[in-house]
Ligand code: ADP
């Protein structure tokens with residue numbers, strides 16, 4: 001069994017069918033890059049993996065657990081899947097260190113000291129060892145996003161889900177975040193990444209998926225399909241993002 005398995009998975013919001021019979025298997029240590037037009041279902045696909053959205057058809061297995069398995073199982077799945085959003089979503093009233101230390105205290109039962117020691121190590125890992133005492137409002141967008149990555153890593157997830165993590169950042173700050181993501185990929189973290197950064201996909205992507213109207217239209221090696229898109233709509237899409 002693969003680490004993540006979409007099995008004929010569907011997701012509807014009322015009458016709106018957003019994911020349509022998706023079949024997709026992701027192995028451990030893969031870095032899957034998702035692209036596609038706005039509204040094609042990329043965020044929804046990610047959010048289904050950690051149960052932020054509940055599927056409405058088929059099944060979705062994460063590390064042997066079905067997202068349909070009930071509240072307790074869903075709680076386990078959420079701990080295995082760290083999520084990073086476009087808009088950082090840090091807690092504004094907490095320092096960077098407190099943001100990173102919170103999850104392990106709540107979810108893993110760490111003591112304050114344990115959680116803060118680990119949080120400091122994670123801030124070092126993302127290049128922010130001197131920023132622990134800063135509040136989000138005192139940090140640049142690139143720094144906030146790196147804190148958000150450290151926070152997601154703090155609960156020791158088995159997969160990291162990134163939803164357009166650099167889209168809200170000024171061009172000169174994107175690379176700070178991409179470098180952290182590249183490092184994670186090289187360490188063997190399993191990742192599913194919605195991004196338009198095709199250089200990232202080419203460097204570490206194991207697969208590139210082009211979504212269209214809730215379906216997977218292309219699923220192939222990034223280094224092959226980015227340069228020669230097999231689908232005219234993907235070609236058109238790429239000509240607008242690069
Ligand atoms: P993408 O990330 O590819 O832009 P999304 O997964 O965010 O696409 O959205 C896919 C479709 O689902 C869009 O038509 C969007 O409006 C719709 N949608 C997303 N979330 C909700 C929701 N909570 N309620 C109703 N419709 C939604």
Ligand code: MG
Nearest residue numbers: 042043044163
């Ligand atoms: Mg989206």
